[in-house]
Amino acid sequence: MALPSENELLKAVQAGDDSAFARLYELYQERVRLAAWRVSHRPDWLDEIVNESWCRAFAARTSYDPARPFLVWMAGIVQNVYREQCRKSPLTLSSGMSKSVEDLDEIDPESVASEAELLSALNRCVSKLSDVDATIVRLRFFDDKPLRVVAQEVSISESTLRTTTIPAIMDRLRKCMTSQGYEISRIFSAQDPAESQ
Amino acid sequence: MRLHDRSLEAMLSSLGQARREGGFSGKAKSYPWQVAARPASGLAGSMRWIRVALPLAAAAAVAVVFVGPGLFGNRAVQDSSKDVLTATLSEHREVLADAESVTTDSTQLECDYNGDGVVDGKDIQAFLDRMQDPTGDPLLQAERLQRCLLGS
Known part of the structure; x- marks a missing residue:
């Protein structure tokens, strides 16, 4: 049996299909992690941001609009999770390593997603x-x-x-x-x- | 997608930074939303330590009851110790019921402080008498008696 196309997966996700969401996770986890890195530049927060973003995406999967690129949707969630993380730990932002919330507001999810796509593709080429x-x-x-x-x-x-x-x-x-x-x-x-x- | 603003060199530099800072990592063994949605099994896992901690707590209470009066000779302490023992035993009766019965192997015979061939409550007084021995370590001895009485 042929594997479902990405469009079919996205529609299935919107319909609440858990296995389709799991398949999307397999396809997108690297790029979502890269988006989280791009947004935060916080190696110590990455796991938490990524896991929380996937959990929220799973909880909101039926509200996902298949017309919108999945990675852009995920990048938006990642940014929200990061904002909340910053509010919870404001002092850690002074390290200069991470992106501030103000910086974050200047980045749109589309840019984050496209950079994540680009880095992922380049990584494949390097490999x-x-x-x-x-x-x-x-x-x-x-x-x-x-x-x-x-x-x-x-x-x-x-x-x-x-x-x-x-x-x-x-x-x-x-x-x-x-x-x-x-x-x-x-x-x-x-x-x-x-x-x- | 056409990339006007970034050279390949800059992208490679970003890629290197992403690699260094954990932007790439090994595959997770399970889906994050499944891990987050496992409160029951997680709770069961996190409660596992109680199976170890409860018997230890009960043993500690027993030790306080039997050793405390000998050490302090204070009636108030004895009364409160009895209360602790009663509460502990009633709360953790099932846990204590799991404890094996006292046997009379060689280790147990070492705990037979009054020499009657059985390790039981009658050994406590003999044990307390032995506590008067200034050369022995009272804590170690108390610990040994506690183990003997609990059969562990």
């Missing part, structure tokens, strides 16, 4: 890279290491890394993103402006 390419991405972009250090780690000359390897990786990522429906319009430059001088 498809070869081990060496993935290491380069990790060192250079995740850990923000200078090209010189990355070159030493992967035993590739710095100039080759700059002119050939990294642009090729970026091209692969760009194609991968395009295949998932995300078009990266700005041309990437592997060369750090500071390093090029």
